[in-house]
Amino acid sequence: MGYKIVVVGATGNVGHEMLNILAEREFPVDEIAALASRKSLGTEVSFGDRTLKTTDLDTFDFTGWDMALFAVGSEATKKYAPKAAAAGCVVIDNSSLYRYDADVPLIVPEVNPQDVHGYAKKMIIANPNCSTAQMVVALKPLHDRATIKRVVVSTYQSVSGAGKEGMDELWDQTKSIYNPTDSKPATKFTKQIAFNVIPHIDVFLDSGETKEEWKMVAETKKILDPKVKVTATCVRVPVFVGHSESINIEFESPLDADEARDILRESPGIMVIDKREDGGYVTPIECVGDYATFISRIRDDSTVENGINLWCVSDNLRKGAALNAVQIAELLGREVLKKG
Numbered sequence: 001m002g003y004k005i006v007v008v009g010a011t012g013n014v015g016h017e018m019l020n021i022l023a024e025r026e027f028p029v030d031e032i033a034a035l036a037s038r039k040s041l042g043t044e045v046s047f048g049d050r051t052l053k054t055t056d057l058d059t060f061d062f063t064g065w066d067m068a069l070f071a072v073g074s075e076a077t078k079k080y081a082p083k084a085a086a087a088g089c090v091v092i093d094n095s096s097l098y099r100y101d102a103d104v105p106l107i108v109p110e111v112n113p114q115d116v117h118g119y120a121k122k123m124i125i126a127n128p129n130c131s132t133a134q135m136v137v138a139l140k141p142l143h144d145r146a147t148i149k150r151v152v153v154s155t156y157q158s159v160s161g162a163g164k165e166g167m168d169e170l171w172d173q174t175k176s177i178y179n180p181t182d183s184k185p186a187t188k189f190t191k192q193i194a195f196n197v198i199p200h201i202d203v204f205l206d207s208g209e210t211k212e213e214w215k216m217v218a219e220t221k222k223i224l225d226p227k228v229k230v231t232a233t234c235v236r237v238p239v240f241v242g243h244s245e246s247i248n249i250e251f252e253s254p255l256d257a258d259e260a261r262d263i264l265r266e267s268p269g270i271m272v273i274d275k276r277e278d279g280g281y282v283t284p285i286e287c288v289g290d291y292a293t294f295i296s297r298i299r300d301d302s303t304v305e306n307g308i309n310l311w312c313v314s315d316n317l318r319k320g321a322a323l324n325a326v327q328i329a330e331l332l333g334r335e336v337l338k339k340g
Contacts, residue, residue, distance in 0.1 A: 001339050002028035004064065005329070006089065008080065009071035010034035010045050010054055013164060014094055017322035018069050023048030025326060028333070035060055037076075062087035066337060069325050070094055085123035090332060092125050092325050099126040099219060106222050108133050109327040110269040111140040116331050125328055130320025131155050131212070131234065131243055132219040137293045137319070138247065138312050139224055141267040146255035146306065150229040153216065156237045156244040157201060158284060161316050162188055170194055170238055189236060198236040210234060242284025243316040251306040260308050261298045269319070274298050282313045293319055 005022065009015040015034075022029065034045050036054040043054045057076070062068060062084040070077050074097040081091045081098075098104040105115040106126045119125045128136070139148060159166035165188045173194035176184040191198050202211035213232040220230045237244075265272045271292040273282045281296035293314040301307030314320060333339060 002030035015071040134314035
């Protein structure tokens with residue numbers, strides 16, 4: 001006996017990946033529905049070797065369905081997620097809408113699987129921001145060993161984090177650079193993204209940080225430990241898929257790079273590629289399509305008493321979004337629903 005699964009936003013980048021990963025991981029599906037807005041109604045999407053036609057989200061009845069994986073924006077989620085939850089269908093939401101709600105667990109299965117039992121308060125589980133998800137996977141085993149005091153992270157985030165429009169803008173601008181008669185001004189991003197980097201993701205807050213940076217702070221505290229201090233600088237880079245992060249970590253207890261490397265090699269969801277030679281590290285283009293969070297460039301930070309630096313790379317459409325949502329569904333099934 002398996003599960004009746006709904007994928008909401010099945011025609012988008014993340015919804016497409018959710019369907020791929022459900023099939024790849026052989027999630028125990030008895031029945032699956034691919035939902036989309038009316039403008040995408042009837043669009044065909046792939047689920048393993050099957051082809052599904054999208055159904056209208058606006059008229060869909062969630063009664064009798066076990067889980068709904070939401071890959072739509074906050075506005076649509078605000079309208080439809082409570083309907084699904086009220087019908088007894090557990091929502092796993094990829095938007096930011098419920099992440100900071102005290103009654104909604106925010107889960108990365110490698111980090112805080114025990115929190116899944118809190119789903120029943122609202123029948124909703126939140127998926128974290130893509131840049132947070134990969135970082136806390138790396139931080140968790142190190143925090144367990146030496147207790148993290150402070151994290152300084154700079155991100156290098158791909159344009160797929162801004163959806164199809166972001167990917168199209170990078171592609172179109174890159175081509176236009178070589179064709180002076182075909183100018184492609186910035187529309188999705190605030191400045192030209194081709195051959196450039198933009199230190200601005202999401203809106204600016206009164207503090208001077210952007211909302212993306214605030215999300216990393218708030219979500220890390222909720223998922224990992226509220227006592228950990230985090231400061232972030234989030235940057236958009238001209239990469240199609242794959243987020244990278246330079247992370248500086250300060251610990252309460254001694255922990256050197258060699259021990260950190262050994263710990264990370266044995267930790268779930270992590271692949272350590274750390275050779276101190278040309279090419280002995282992972283770049284975003286190499287992580288695309290992979291489940292793992294890759295760690296490289298692990299080294300001691302001599303400027304603080306107990307500190308290390310590391311480089312963290314992951315496919316943001318997978319671990320940063322779709323894979324984490326499917327892992328939450330697997331966790332919910334294994335620990336709570338127990339049908340599959």
